[in-house]
Amino acid sequence: MKEIVVISGKGGTGKTSITASLAYLGGEDLIIADCDVDAADMHLLMAPDFGQSEDFYSGEIAYIDQDACIKCGKCQDVCRFDAIPVIDTQYVVDPLGCEGCGYCARVCPTDAITNSQPKVGEVYVSNVRTGTTMIHARLSIGADNSGKLVAKVKNEAKTLAEKENKIAVLVDGSPGVGCPVVSSLSGASFVILVTEPTVSGLHDLKRVYELVKKFGIKAGCIINKADLNEAVADDVKKFLKEEDIVLLSEIPYNVKFTEAMTNGKTIVEYDEDLGKKISESWTKITDIVGIEI
Amino acid sequence: MKIAIASGKGGTGKTTLSTNLASYIAESRICVLSDLDVEEPNSGLFIKAELIHKEDKFKMIPEWEKSKCELCGNCQAVCNFNAVLKMGKMIMVFPELCHGCYACSELCPTDSLPMKQKKMGELKSYKNGNLNFIESKLIIGEEQAVPLIKQTIAYVDDNFGEDVIKIFDSPPGTSCPVIEATRDADFVILVTEPTPFGLHDLKLAVETVKQMRIPFGVVINRHGIGNDSVELYCKEENIAIITTIPNDRLIAETYSQGKLLYPTIPSVKEAVISISEYIENINSQKEGETK
Ligand code: SF4
Ligand code: SF4
Numbered sequence: 001m002k003e004i005v006v007i008s009g010k011g012g013t014g015k016t017s018i019t020a021s022l023a024y025l026g027g028e029d030l031i032i033a034d035c036d037v038d039a040a041d042m043h044l045l046m047a048p049d050f051g052q053s054e055d056f057y058s059g060e061i062a063y064i065d066q067d068a069c070i071k072c073g074k075c076q077d078v079c080r081f082d083a084i085p086v087i088d089t090q091y092v093v094d095p096l097g098c099e100g101c102g103y104c105a106r107v108c109p110t111d112a113i114t115n116s117q118p119k120v121g122e123v124y125v126s127n128v129r130t131g132t133t134m135i136h137a138r139l140s141i142g143a144d145n146s147g148k149l150v151a152k153v154k155n156e157a158k159t160l161a162e163k164e165n166k167i168a169v170l171v172d173g174s175p176g177v178g179c180p181v182v183s184s185l186s187g188a189s190f191v192i193l194v195t196e197p198t199v200s201g202l203h204d205l206k207r208v209y210e211l212v213k214k215f216g217i218k219a220g221c222i223i224n225k226a227d228l229n230e231a232v233a234d235d236v237k238k239f240l241k242e243e244d245i246v247l248l249s250e251i252p253y254n255v256k257f258t259e260a261m262t263n264g265k266t267i268v269e270y271d272e273d274l275g276k277k278i279s280e281s282w283t284k285i286t287d288i289v290g291i292e293i
Numbered sequence: 294m295k296i297a298i299a300s301g302k303g304g305t306g307k308t309t310l311s312t313n314l315a316s317y318i319a320e321s322r323i324c325v326l327s328d329l330d331v332e333e334p335n336s337g338l339f340i341k342a343e344l345i346h347k348e349d350k351f352k353m354i355p356e357w358e359k360s361k362c363e364l365c366g367n368c369q370a371v372c373n374f375n376a377v378l379k380m381g382k383m384i385m386v387f388p389e390l391c392h393g394c395y396a397c398s399e400l401c402p403t404d405s406l407p408m409k410q411k412k413m414g415e416l417k418s419y420k421n422g423n424l425n426f427i428e429s430k431l432i433i434g435e436e437q438a439v440p441l442i443k444q445t446i447a448y449v450d451d452n453f454g455e456d457v458i459k460i461f462d463s464p465p466g467t468s469c470p471v472i473e474a475t476r477d478a479d480f481v482i483l484v485t486e487p488t489p490f491g492l493h494d495l496k497l498a499v500e501t502v503k504q505m506r507i508p509f510g511v512v513i514n515r516h517g518i519g520n521d522s523v524e525l526y527c528k529e530e531n532i533a534i535i536t537t538i539p540n541d542r543l544i545a546e547t548y549s550q551g552k553l554l555y556p557t558i559p560s561v562k563e564a565v566i567s568i569s570e571y572i573e574n575i576n577s578q579k580e581g582e583t584k
């Protein structure tokens with residue numbers, strides 16, 4: 001079973017629209033995982049039924065039992081995150097500020113502080129309109145640990161793919177270069193980098209590729225809005241050559257790209273010309289990864 | 294006066310708006326632009342200014358001093374992040390995992406884990422006339438953005454007075470880093486696009502700022518593409534739409550060159566003018582209240 005991960009470094013490059021199109025082409029041979037949990041949008045194109053949902057708990061958060069508290073202030077003294085303000089003469093924990101280090105509970109003389117695992121999100125297992133299953137999630141507001149939620153989504157997808165003998169897992173990866181994208185990348189067989197020929201797009205492509213390189217994963221690149229700036233597009237292609245990244249496709253700037261999304265459709269369903277570009281990438285990807293779909 | 298510019302997801306034009314707005318305001322008064330997207334600061338690509346100051350930013354992590362250690366294992370027991378481990382006759386600290394809570398250090402019976410500084414990133418300050426640009430960048434592999442965001446805001450607070458307009462380009466998303474970047478703001482501008490993705494992410498962002506009880510308004514970017522669902526949503530929820538920026542290939546091209554937009558594109562200039570007037574309005578109201 002193979003794992004194909006789509007990432008982009010920066011947002012707004014069309015990553016999710018492209019992933020959804022690949023999901024459409026792969027149909028029931030794939031399990032889909034939306035690991036962009038911070039701004040999970042893929043479900044808007046896949047019509048999921050939210051068939052099963054499960055709360056996801058992670059980390060810790062402190063809670064002060066006011067009946068047991070003798071207001072000695074020790075907890076506030078040791079908290080390095082200013083997460084224990086005094087409100088109406090009571091010491092209380094600010095849940096958005098608490099890092100869950102547990103230090104306050106260890107120094108409280110009356111054991112008034114307990115730690116519990118907060119709910120940081122929900123994970124869904126859905127039937128989607130491409131005849132397969134998608135694992136997706138929603139991160140709670142202000143939650144930390146999105147890396148752990150990403151890992152959870154991915155592992156569920158892998159387990160299911162193995163159980164159902166699917167050919168591959170297709171992952172809509174997280175943005176950025178931090179912990180969530182590291183979780184998205186680990187174990188990948190192939191990475192698709194979606195970029196655009198802008199100064200910032202190239203900058204972010206280089207940064208995120210450093211990470212891909214560390215993992216030693218083979219990569220390909222789709223340049224979206226490829227005709228927006230020829231000079232930068234050339235720089236992008238030069239970079240791809242230097243790093244031995246396969247150029248999968250160049251998609252021209254076209255408002256139909258966004259129109260498709262507005263109509264709840266993938267690009268391959270909506271516009272023939274743009275669709276061809278995606279199909280062409282998909283053929284290259286399946287060849288490189290060595291799968292038949 | 295602190296304005297945070299945020300969006301539920303990346304790529305909606307947050308950085309474009311921050312850089313253009315700050316540069317425009319700086320034509321007539323002192324303005325600070327601070328890029329708090331410390332994982333991937335991008336604003337600097339659009340700002341031409343001179344580097345005037347640079348400093349390393351540190352976080353505190355424990356360092357093991359072998360001589361007095363009794364190998365009691367208490368440090369490992371109190372660390373909630375598995376960042377300190379007892380391995381045989383050694384105590385190992387994993388700096389990337391450490392949140393700097395001081396528990397192991399202060400609860401060590403023999404003071405064998407004093408807290409020491411470790412570099413987590415770099416802050417740079419640039420200046421061009423009235424425009425001050427402050428940018429921080431995490432070193433690669435460093436996972437915690439929040440402490441660096443905090444220190445960057447503190448730097449801006451220490452160096453610029455209350456009367457200066459401060460614009461913070463926040464990281465994308467709705468998790469800890471965004472909360473940290475926006476929690477002290479007087480006003481939040483949410484940038485979105487009029488598409489289903491834009492609407493979905495805007496709703497999450499609205500929930501986030503509402504939870505923090507900060508006044509906010511919306512700027513719709515790439516207006517004309519997609520549909521009117523974002524506008525309808527804002528009307529229903531009584532959310533102010535400060536202005537719109539049209540969808541225009543010329544804007545995308547100018548942006549792709551790493552250039553500011555408002556000097557050459559009239560529609561963008563109009564938009565930044567209306568936003569800056571909106572901000573001036575809030576600012577004078579705020580000053581009125583404190584007087
Ligand atoms: S658990 Fe840590 S961060 Fe949370 S309130 Fe207690 S000391 Fe502060
Ligand atoms: S340390 Fe315990 S008793 Fe003292 S103020 Fe905090 S919660 Fe109350």
Ligand code: SF4
Nearest residue numbers: 362363365366368401
């Ligand atoms: S708590 Fe202090 S004395 Fe005990 S093992 Fe850790 S470093 Fe050594």
Ligand code: SF4
Nearest residue numbers: 372391392394395397
């Ligand atoms: S300072 Fe806190 S997080 Fe860091 S190693 Fe010590 S106990 Fe763990």
